Amino acid sequence: MGMAETHREAFRDEALELLSELESALLELEYRPDEQELIGRTFRAMHTIKGSGGMFGFTEISDFTHEVETVFDLVRSGAVAVDKELIDLTLRSCDLIRAMLEGDGSADAETRRKLTALFRDIARPGEPASLPSEDSAPATEGGSAAGGDVERVYRIRFIPSRDILKTGTDPALLLDELRQLGSCTVIAHPERIPRLDELEPEDCHTFWDVLLTTNRGINAIRDVFIFVEDDGELHIDVLDTHVSLSEGSTGKKLGEILVERGDLSSEDIHKALSFQRRLGELLVEKGMASPAQVESALVEQRHVREVQQRRQSNEAAASIRVSSERLDKLVNLVGELVTVQARLSMTADHRCDPQLTLLAEEVERLTAELRDSTLTLRMMPIGGCFSRFTRLVRDLSGELGKNVELVTCGGETELDKTVLERLNDPLVHIIRNSIDHGIETPDVRLAGGKPAQGTVRLTAEHSGDSVTITIEDDGAGLDGDAIRAKAVDRGLLNPSAASCDKELFSLIFAPGFSTAKTVTGVSGRGVGMDVVKRAIDSLRGSIDISSRRGIGTVITIRLPLTLAIIETLLVKAAGESYVMPLSLVEECIELNRVDAVPSSGNRLVNVRGGIVPYVSLRDSFNLGGAAPDIEQIVITNLSGNRFGIVVDSVVGEHQTVIKTLGRVYRNVEGISGATILGDGDIALILDIPALMGGTGPQ
Amino acid sequence: MHHEFIRDGNVGTLRITGDMDIESAQELKTVLLESLAGVDRLLLDMTGVSSIHLSCVQLLCSAHLTATGSGMEMSLIDTDRGPHDDATRYGFLRNTGCRRTMDGQCLWLERTTDL
Numbered sequence: 095m096g097m098a099e100t101h102r103e104a105f106r107d108e109a110l111e112l113l114s115e116l117e118s119a120l121l122e123l124e125y126r127p128d129e130q131e132l133i134g135r136t137f138r139a140m141h142t143i144k145g146s147g148g149m150f151g152f153t154e155i156s157d158f159t160h161e162v163e164t165v166f167d168l169v170r171s172g173a174v175a176v177d178k179e180l181i182d183l184t185l186r187s188c189d190l191i192r193a194m195l196e197g198d199g200s201a202d203a204e205t206r207r208k209l210t211a212l213f214r215d216i217a218r219p220g221e222p223a224s225l226p227s228e229d230s231a232p233a234t235e236g237g238s239a240a241g242g243d244v245e246r247v248y249r250i251r252f253i254p255s256r257d258i259l260k261t262g263t264d265p266a267l268l269l270d271e272l273r274q275l276g277s278c279t280v281i282a283h284p285e286r287i288p289r290l291d292e293l294e295p296e297d298c299h300t301f302w303d304v305l306l307t308t309n310r311g312i313n314a315i316r317d318v319f320i321f322v323e324d325d326g327e328l329h330i331d332v333l334d335t336h337v338s339l340s341e342g343s344t345g346k347k348l349g350e351i352l353v354e355r356g357d358l359s360s361e362d363i364h365k366a367l368s369f370q371r372r373l374g375e376l377l378v379e380k381g382m383a384s385p386a387q388v389e390s391a392l393v394e395q396r397h398v399r400e401v402q403q404r405r406q407s408n409e410a411a412a413s414i415r416v417s418s419e420r421l422d423k424l425v426n427l428v429g430e431l432v433t434v435q436a437r438l439s440m441t442a443d444h445r446c447d448p449q450l451t452l453l454a455e456e457v458e459r460l461t462a463e464l465r466d467s468t469l470t471l472r473m474m475p476i477g478g479c480f481s482r483f484t485r486l487v488r489d490l491s492g493e494l495g496k497n498v499e500l501v502t503c504g505g506e507t508e509l510d511k512t513v514l515e516r517l518n519d520p521l522v523h524i525i526r527n528s529i530d531h532g533i534e535t536p537d538v539r540l541a542g543g544k545p546a547q548g549t550v551r552l553t554a555e556h557s558g559d560s561v562t563i564t565i566e567d568d569g570a571g572l573d574g575d576a577i578r579a580k581a582v583d584r585g586l587l588n589p590s591a592a593s594c595d596k597e598l599f600s601l602i603f604a605p606g607f608s609t610a611k612t613v614t615g616v617s618g619r620g621v622g623m624d625v626v627k628r629a630i631d632s633l634r635g636s637i638d639i640s641s642r643r644g645i646g647t648v649i650t651i652r653l654p655l656t657l658a659i660i661e662t663l664l665v666k667a668a669g670e671s672y673v674m675p676l677s678l679v680e681e682c683i684e685l686n687r688v689d690a691v692p693s694s695g696n697r698l699v700n701v702r703g704g705i706v707p708y709v710s711l712r713d714s715f716n717l718g719g720a721a722p723d724i725e726q727i728v729i730t731n732l733s734g735n736r737f738g739i740v741v742d743s744v745v746g747e748h749q750t751v752i753k754t755l756g757r758v759y760r761n762v763e764g765i766s767g768a769t770i771l772g773d774g775d776i777a778l779i780l781d782i783p784a785l786m787g788g789t790g791p792q
Numbered sequence: 793m794h795h796e797f798i799r800d801g802n803v804g805t806l807r808i809t810g811d812m813d814i815e816s817a818q819e820l821k822t823v824l825l826e827s828l829a830g831v832d833r834l835l836l837d838m839t840g841v842s843s844i845h846l847s848c849v850q851l852l853c854s855a856h857l858t859a860t861g862s863g864m865e866m867s868l869i870d871t872d873r874g875p876h877d878d879a880t881r882y883g884f885l886r887n888t889g890c891r892r893t894m895d896g897q898c899l900w901l902e903r904t905t906d907l
Contacts, residue, residue: 259814259847266846266881280883287850290825290858295817299850302883389886 477505532569708738
């Protein structure tokens, strides 16, 4: 990939992130339309997409975003009000920009032209909205300097009208406003103040140079002087941009600043330099510049240097963007290292060499640290995933004529990037179901004594080495009778069988199971919850559902923090090695034939008075040979359900680098992956939920 | 704004208190002109000043320029207080003295600087 393409890729990534930020700001703005901070966030995101888009050759995106930005500039100034229509339109624009970034076919020119026309109509109401032609020239405004986001140093020379004080304007207030825009150094020039007898007390004899470092853009600066600019003089120059400040320059020299300001010519500087004395001292002594001019220039020099130093230190500490492919490669390498380290430890044990053992222990310690640090790199806050659902809820509510609020909590909870990516679709299904089947229409809710607005609450929290995500709604709850009837109808349930709510509700995860009387565009086809279950299972997670009729439904998903390397328990059965996630293991006990409770076809064991079902791995996988006299039973606990797995022996804890199975073995139930042991052997990773469900091969 | 002028030989002390707003500017000019007349050294006591408007900052600068131009001295008493806050707000605080004044000093001098 060439440098240009690398930059374009970086822009795409950044723009997609900005779109998420933009969308979340817009959705908040809908509820708080007057909040300047939100308007600013929206504007800045648009402005950055536009500016960067133009810079990296995405002219169509840049042009289109310019139209949206123009409207939000008017919103910023109060000329245009935020309403639902504007939010709708802007959200559609986000979709369009996203499609344009992804090269999606939905980003057709016609949609772009229509949206452009609508935005132009808002910006210039009454004027005929000229539709841009497809090959219209880029209309990016020349001012990357005109807008915000990028931090720049501005030199502002403000020479007010002599009468400014008589109009009641106090320059101190203007200077204070500038100070609010960023880091500011103000230098008053008293050179024009006359002697006392000649001085008109109410005239302004002072002018100012101001050095301002801000990311608010030149327009924000001009806004400060909007009422006084016409009667005085205002010069705003960009002294240095972020780029030039970051290139290792040490800032402009004093002479350069004086020449740039027009205070001196280059010749004056060269002449002065020939005296080989300190320039500022020399200029003052020779009467070529006043101390105020020199001081002002020195202040500017110091200001720029300070900004530069601050940026350099900030940049040194700032984050860097690394492609996920590189991270994946790093994780794979660490996985290999963990495997080799296990071999080293095993070799050291066998050789009984204290020095080698010491070395192996040291390598083990370092590898563990490296593993943890590397896995941390892949962790991302779940909040990014959550924020996308706000839009989903908004759109679905509108579509279904419901009033639903999404409340999120624990957005800072981190999960492995891969887990997060694969979690999105299951969550979408669940939220769709909640809104479509769970939350009632406002009139039904009001009739039932509930507030008109329903709530879907999305919560994430750490729980040991896993993360628990709950999706809770205050809707109608599941209809146990309807589920039972449907289950009996489909032969999933014996009509005479008694089953608790938990068992009953778990039936909705069966393929094609739906109690919906009508199929909507949103849900009701019975495709969804089984897909959700499979997706969560594939993430080595579990899903649980509880519901109360008329009160609401809570779906709890428990997920492992990472999918790359996990702590497991290594066991043996018929000479083969198997591992199971340590987080699920509760205890290991010897299987005493006396404790085994005879039951009609089911295997149950009495563990300190509690009956626990179990399966024999040897039987489940049709492993040959006779079982040893004393077997071990590993008691696991999955969402509160205890379940035993009988093995020949328990070896101990093992750090497992998860390897996915090839396509041929991918659908083998009861096995979710494999790992390489220290001696080079392969151990299969047991899929406890599948074994528990009795779906393992018999 | 209130003021009081005390003369001790060739040294005069002008004590100003209250708000030095634009409405006081004309009065301040008169007071300063009168205070400077007939003394070799004028001390400004502004410790009782609560705020100072740009018009008055300019007047003080001008008085300083005028005084030093006539071979007189003019300085602020207890300069770390009040007036300096407003002078700073207006950007008058200086590292170097004023070239236009004969003594090369400045009422709003913060510290000496290395050019």
